[in-house]
Amino acid sequence: MAKRAPRLGIGGPVGSGKTMLIEQVVPVLFSKGYKIGIISNDVVSKEDADRMRRNLATERGLMAEDLVVGLATGGCPHTAVREDPSMNISAVEEMEARHNELDLIIIESGGDNITTTFSPALADYFLYIVDVAGGDKYPRKRGLGIESCDLLVINKIDLAPHVGADLKVMERDAQVVRKNRPFVFVNCKTGQGVAVVADHIIRDVLFELPPRAKGRQ
Amino acid sequence: MSTDFLSMLQLSDSFFPTGAYTMSNGLEALFKKKKIKERELQRIIQVFLERQIGPADCCALGSAYESAAKSDLAGVLAADDALFSMKLVQEVRSASARSGSQLVRCVRAFSEDKILDGYAGAIRKGKATGVYPVAFAVTCVALYVPKQEAGAMMLYSFCVSMAGAALRLGAIDHVAAQKMLHGLKPTIAKTARENIGRPLGSMWQFAPALDILQMEHEQMDSKMFIT
Numbered sequence: 203m204a205k206r207a208p209r210l211g212i213g214g215p216v217g218s219g220k221t222m223l224i225e226q227v228v229p230v231l232f233s234k235g236y237k238i239g240i241i242s243n244d245v246v247s248k249e250d251a252d253r254m255r256r257n258l259a260t261e262r263g264l265m266a267e268d269l270v271v272g273l274a275t276g277g278c279p280h281t282a283v284r285e286d287p288s289m290n291i292s293a294v295e296e297m298e299a300r301h302n303e304l305d306l307i308i309i310e311s312g313g314d315n316i317t318t319t320f321s322p323a324l325a326d327y328f329l330y331i332v333d334v335a336g337g338d339k340y341p342r343k344r345g346l347g348i349e350s351c352d353l354l355v356i357n358k359i360d361l362a363p364h365v366g367a368d369l370k371v372m373e374r375d376a377q378v379v380r381k382n383r384p385f386v387f388v389n390c391k392t393g394q395g396v397a398v399v400a401d402h403i404i405r406d407v408l409f410e411l412p413p414r415a416k417g418r419q
Numbered sequence: 420m421s422t423d424f425l426s427m428l429q430l431s432d433s434f435f436p437t438g439a440y441t442m443s444n445g446l447e448a449l450f451k452k453k454k455i456k457e458r459e460l461q462r463i464i465q466v467f468l469e470r471q472i473g474p475a476d477c478c479a480l481g482s483a484y485e486s487a488a489k490s491d492l493a494g495v496l497a498a499d500d501a502l503f504s505m506k507l508v509q510e511v512r513s514a515s516a517r518s519g520s521q522l523v524r525c526v527r528a529f530s531e532d533k534i535l536d537g538y539a540g541a542i543r544k545g546k547a548t549g550v551y552p553v554a555f556a557v558t559c560v561a562l563y564v565p566k567q568e569a570g571a572m573m574l575y576s577f578c579v580s581m582a583g584a585a586l587r588l589g590a591i592d593h594v595a596a597q598k599m600l601h602g603l604k605p606t607i608a609k610t611a612r613e614n615i616g617r618p619l620g621s622m623w624q625f626a627p628a629l630d631i632l633q634m635e636h637e638q639m640d641s642k643m644f645i646t
Contacts (some may be wrong), residue, residue, distance in 0.1 A: 246642065247639075247640065247641035247642065273645070274441060274642055274643055274645045275643070276440045276583075276643060276644050277439055277643045278441075278587075282438060282441065285434070285436070286436035286437070286440065287436070288437055288438035288517065288518060288525075289441050289514075289517055289518070289645065292438075292517035292518075292520060293517075295437065336532050375576070
């Protein structure tokens with residue numbers, strides 16, 4: 203039996219840019235030959251999954267349409283990825299049974315508060331995203347998601363001057379809170395910084411292995 | 420006190436990871452059309468118990484329990500097949516199978532049982548669906564939970580999941596939810612008693628309005644619950 207694809211969990215508050223980050227990083231990984239599936243947990247509606255399916259599968263042909271799956275969480279987004287990830291685990295396994303060629307499965311959490319973390323039974327690597335528009339206090343406020351994630355992504359840096367946020371303060375506080383663990387500033391609207399996020403995924407989640415399609419078993 | 424009693428508490432606890440909190444069983448679709456009140460909600464749950472979960476799910480649970488207790492894997496698989504076939508709504512079938520297969524996986528992590536292993540293997544090979552009531556029966560046998568209690572536990576958990584969904588939809592408050600669960604106890608006990616011992620061949624369900632409601636939920640664009 204083929205080895206299972208690694209799982210990348212993405213969490214963050216509502217509107218922080220989780221879906222947009224996926225839409226930016228998947229094409230970068232695809233251009234390097236990696237095949238990816240996405241499970242998208244929505245709090246209400248399946249809008250995010252529909253948008254990613256249309257953008258990444260239907261219009262750009264980067265993946266099969268059934269590789270973007272939407273999942274409802276009964277209004278409990280953090281429960282669905284931490285306390286009881288049963289439905290997500292089933293959805294991931296069903297996807298992998300249909301597509302054994304996958305190099306990576308991304309699980310997007312529904313928007314939630316800064317205490318969100320992923321169950322290690324669901325995700326091998328946890329990326330947490332916040333945005334500058336929430337205020338430059340975010341890294342300083344800590345919270346399990348910000349402190350304990352494998353990679354902290356700070357999005358919408360272009361908005362900093364418009365919302366009175368100081369990126370230098372965010373950088374200083376992130377260094378204190380994160381200690382030696384990484385964080386990245388990005389602008390998902392323009393793609394700025396996304397290549398750095400992709401590099402982290404390739405190095406720390408995929409361990410720089412070549413894509414399965416290029417001969418890896 | 421026996422540890423078997425504690426196993427009953429563990430399996431009935433809403434903390435136990437089966438994904439039940441993601442299901443409203445069509446309640447979300449109903450609530451979108453009509454703002455139902457506590458009494459009406461209780462009546463709907465009673466209909467679910469008496470005409471669907473009781474005569475179908477509880478009957479399959481009882482049959483699978485007897486088979487598992489006799490180490491008859493074929494009997495367990497027959498109950499799995501029959502119940503999965505009887506669930507008319509795709510979204511409900513799929514959610515039940517997902518939930519049951521994860522239940523089996525979780526219990527196998529702390530309990531050793533030959534039939535539980537056999538059932539897990541059948542799910543993995545696609546020879547069983549893992550539909551929840553059958554999975555629950557097999558795990559209850561593995562953990563020495565008595566059959567009658569297993570039936571009542573499953574029905575009670577269904578009511579808790581409905582009450583939780585109603586609460587999150589804003590139909591009832593936390594006190595009303597507990598009052599409703601208390602009011603449902605006689606129906607839960609009677610339904611378990613009447614259906615847990617019936618043979619698989621006598622399994623039935625007839626609640627077309629609820630089936631249609633659950634099908635309407637499948638078609639909803641914006642929803643919070645899987646079912």
